[in-house]
Amino acid sequence: MSAWYGMLGWCVAGLAGPAVGQEPATEVPPDKSVYHLFNPTPRAMMRDLSTDRPDTTESPFTVDAGHAQLELSFVDLGFDDTEGVESRALSVAPMLLKVGLTNDIDIALGIDPYTRVRSEDSTTETTTEGFGDTVVRLKFNLWGNDSGDSAFALMPFVKIPTASDGLGNDEVEGGLILPYSLALSEEWSLGLMAEFDLIRDAANEGYVIDLVHTATVGRGIVGDLSGYIEYAGFYNLNADEDYRAYFDAGLTYGLTSDVQLDAGIRVGLTEAAEDFGVFTGIAWRY
Numbered sequence: 001m002s003a004w005y006g007m008l009g010w011c012v013a014g015l016a017g018p019a020v021g022q023e024p025a026t027e028v029p030p031d032k033s034v035y036h037l038f039n040p041t042p043r044a045m046m047r048d049l050s051t052d053r054p055d056t057t058e059s060p061f062t063v064d065a066g067h068a069q070l071e072l073s074f075v076d077l078g079f080d081d082t083e084g085v086e087s088r089a090l091s092v093a094p095m096l097l098k099v100g101l102t103n104d105i106d107i108a109l110g111i112d113p114y115t116r117v118r119s120e121d122s123t124t125e126t127t128t129e130g131f132g133d134t135v136v137r138l139k140f141n142l143w144g145n146d147s148g149d150s151a152f153a154l155m156p157f158v159k160i161p162t163a164s165d166g167l168g169n170d171e172v173e174g175g176l177i178l179p180y181s182l183a184l185s186e187e188w189s190l191g192l193m194a195e196f197d198l199i200r201d202a203a204n205e206g207y208v209i210d211l212v213h214t215a216t217v218g219r220g221i222v223g224d225l226s227g228y229i230e231y232a233g234f235y236n237l238n239a240d241e242d243y244r245a246y247f248d249a250g251l252t253y254g255l256t257s258d259v260q261l262d263a264g265i266r267v268g269l270t271e272a273a274e275d276f277g278v279f280t281g282i283a284w285r286y
Contacts, residue, residue: 029147032065032103040066041103047146051283052096052108054250054262056232057191057216058179060153062141063100063285071096073281080274087119089274094132104145110135115167130164137177149183173199173207191216201240208238216248224254232266234273242272258285 035041041064050061053071063069078089091112098108112132119126137157144151155177161170175197182190195212216230230248234241250264263280 032146035065036102037066037100040064041100049254049258049260049283049285051252051260051262052098053281053283054252054264054279055191055214055216055228055230055248056212056246057193057214057230058153058155058177059191060139060141060151060179060181061145062104062106062139062153063098065100065103067100067286069098069283069285071098071281071283073279076277076279076281078274078277080268080276082271085119085121087117089118090116091132098139104141106139108135108137108139110137112163117167128164128166130167132163133168134160134162136160144181151181153179155179169200169204171200171204173197175199175210187220189218191218201238208236208240210241211235211237221251226252228252228264243270244273245269246273259283 030045032041032045046064046067047061049069050059051069051071052058053073072093072095073091074093076089076091076094078087080087080089092114094110094112094115096108096110098106100106111134114129115132116127116129118128135157137155140154142152142154156174157177158174159172161168161172163170175195177195178193180192182192184190191214193212193214195214197210197212198207199210200206201208212232212234214230214232216228218226218228220226228248228250230246232246232248234244236243245268246266247269248264248266250262252260252262254260260283261280262282264278266274266277266279268275
């Protein structure tokens with residue numbers, strides 16, 4: 001719980017500070033409220049590319065109205081060794097497709113086309129593979145989409161049980177994500193996130209709440225190359241699972257104003273967390 005109280009402190013401190021967003025405003029931003037799904041935002045008025053990947057912390061910035069954005073992992077590998085059981089998980093091309101509905105609202109569809117989980121101990125070995133669950137979510141930006149140094153959004157979501165046998169719990173789940181972003185300087189940025197997940201308990205007999213809390217710091221390195229480090233914690237409010245904490249680090253590189261490559265690692269900091277993971281992916285905006 002100390003990690004959660006610390007997270008609350010960060011959020012309060014950030015929200016109490018001066019109004020802030022992507023770049024200091026030097027003039028009144030243009031009125032983009034007239035644009036929507038069927039009347040796309042002109043490219044000259046589109047904001048900088050902002051992605052929800054590769055870190056755990058989501059972005060509060062939405063996709064411009066009438067435009068689409070694909071965020072995809074080429075591969076995501078996870079490794080874990082707990083009480084003599086070794087597990088290796090592989091996800092191929094898990095993706096998030098986002099479409100801007102209005103200037104401040106977008107909708108996203110998350111799909112996991114192929115996952116394979118292999119577990120073995122001293123006597124047995126099992127492999128489960130197939131399609132994963134599907135996630136649908138909305139993002140409502142409340143401030144900072146086009147001006148200021150800070151931004152905040154509400155992101156309700158629902159998980160649809162489409163996973164193959166053994167890869168999911170065949171139950172509908174959902175939750176609410178609260179992402180916040182603060183430009184600390186021209187080079188440094190801070191992201192904070194609280195997420196409340198309504199999930200099934202370990203025995204699949206009822207629903208419990210999982211609290212996700214993250215903090216990420218990013219910095220431009222050289223040219224279009226940037227890096228970040230992140231802390232991510234997962235706390236089950238019903239004590240159904242032990243606390244899971246991760247340290248993440250990664251790099252992003254902007255190939256163009258609409259294409260970004262990324263790669264990174266995650267390291268488990270607690271016994272209940274996955275030991276190690278690596279990933280690489282791409283974001284593309286149209």
